[in-house]
Amino acid sequence: MKELIYLDNSATLFPKPKEVLDFMDHFYRHYGVNPGRSGYDLCLEAEQMVQETRKLLTEFFHGKKYEHLVFTYNASDSLNMIINGILKPGDHVITTTLEHNSVLRPLHHKYSDGKIEVDYIPFDSQGYVDPDDFQKRFKKNTKLVIINHGSNVIGTVQPVEEIGRLCREHGVIFAIDAAQTAGVVPIDVETMNIDLVAFTGHKSLMGPTGIGGLYVGEDIEIEPSRVGGTGVRSAYPFHLPEYPYRLECGTLNVLGIAGLNAGQKYLHKVGVDNIRRNELSLLERLQKGLMEIEGVTLYGSTSLENRLAVLSFNIDSYKAIDAGTLLDVDYNIATRTGLHCAPKVHEQLQTMPEGAVRVSIGPFNTEEHIDHCINAVKEIASTKKG
Ligand SMILES: Cc1ncc(COP(=O)(O)O)c(C=O)c1O
Known part of the structure; x- marks a missing residue:
């Protein structure tokens, strides 16, 4: 053939990369137990790899608190968590016509239930949105701006720093869909004024499918949209409010996280x-x-x-x-x-x-x-x- x-x-x-596949194979063969659930050595090793990966990714996005980097299934999952965990009835959202269905659909569901208002900013002839258009659309009830960082159709990377600055001025939460950019376009949540980064593991971060993540800025209030086991404080009847448990539940995708861990090291090397x-x-x-x-x-x-x-x-x-x-x-x-x-x-x-x-x-x-x-x-x- x-x-x-x-x-x-x-x-x-x-x-x-071979390095990623080799590390996943090695890690899962030798340490593939449930991390953070017990105190035996293998369990601690697995937990240590998970925490190291949180730290590597937090530093990669120039975040401050590594507990605020939570693991999800993929970018779609993270974007759903943002939209469902932040928006309340009566809120207004600004987004763009560049969005993937993983933003369009969760927003449309809420909109068609009569719960939120949504404005879509169009892109210009070259494929870029104009920060001034955001400035014109802010309203009293604008809660969230959620935009595509890099288009999966036309490849344009949007001026997030400027849009983020406007969001800060208006007290609006700013989230980016970094599915296509994380790993290939530098993302700095501090200098770019970004509150939430939704990313997926299997694209430029070099990991496998089925793993993604969400970085949540320190002051952002986001309610968990799924609840369950966390492996700690089991007698507490509600889902744990503290990070990272707040937005994680059930057994983590250790194999996927191992892929992201090796992916980070590969990106640092190359x-x-x-x-x-x-x-x-x-x-x-x-x-x-x-x-x-x-x-x-x-x-x-x-x-x-x-x-x-x-x-x-x-x-x-x-x-x-x-x-x-x-x-x-x-x-x-x-x-x-x-x-x-x-x-x-x-x-x-x-x-x-x-x-x-x-x-x-x-x-x-x-x-x-x-x-x-x-x-x-x-x-x-x-x-x-x-
Ligand atoms: C811009 C954009 N956002 C979100 C997604 C969803 O990513 P995933 O399928 O990993 O959830 C994709 C996937 O191609 C994408 O291109």
Whole structure:
């Protein structure tokens, strides 16, 4: 079989670094017990790894309190926890049309139950939201601004620092969906004025699926939306109010946390900046190549500033799904087609209902992969015309 060219890293980063897989295997074989539940050595070792990972991730986001870094299933889970744990009937929320369904749907459920008001800020022709638009929408009952940090469709990275500053001025909680950025774009909750960071483990943080997290700023009040066992203070009849237990319940995903632990060490060794530089240089090559092909439309900014290595496009007279199928079947290139769980982005791009073909570059892609993809698109575009 020909080598698969994997260009679907926004869906999940693949493959994972060997160091991550090796550590997960080693840890689970030798220490895979329930952390924090007993005092025997193995249990303490497992607990120590969990706490070390909290610390590594807290420092990674420049947070202050590592107990406020809680483990969840994924970004969707963390975003649900934010929306369900903070909003009360009568609250107003500001978000954007760049959002993934993991923000849109929990908000829409509350909105359609008549509980909250929601404003959606559109993006400009390059794919960025304007902080002034937020400034204009603040109201007395605005409780939360929740926005996509980096788009999984058009790759634009939003000006969170400025939006965060406005939120601070208005006393509004500011949350970011860092599913696509954590691990590849530096996040500093202090300088960027961020109250909550929702992240997933299986993308640029290099971990496996099924693990994610939420960093909660010190003064943020968030109610637990799930309650249960914590392994400590078992006689207390309510869920524990203190962190990290407040937002965690049941046995933790130790294997996933081990993956995040090794992922952190890998990122420190290789360097987020190096990974990002490499990905963006491949993006530039891809953009240049695709731009020269007649009949190909690219979406979003063509600049490399404030950008992830994600590019969506369409080929004239092809449905996105057909172009993606040809890339897969004839050229062994894995991409993602359709609406990418972000319907409002496609509404604004006027690419509904078919969506677009998305190429998302990861740390293990090469110039050869990109050239192969450009040539494939060139052949597909010319075949239909001929
Ligand atoms: C921008 C964005 N937010 C949220 C998510 C949800 O991440 P997960 O599926 O890991 O919960 C994704 C997943 O692709 C995403 O791209």
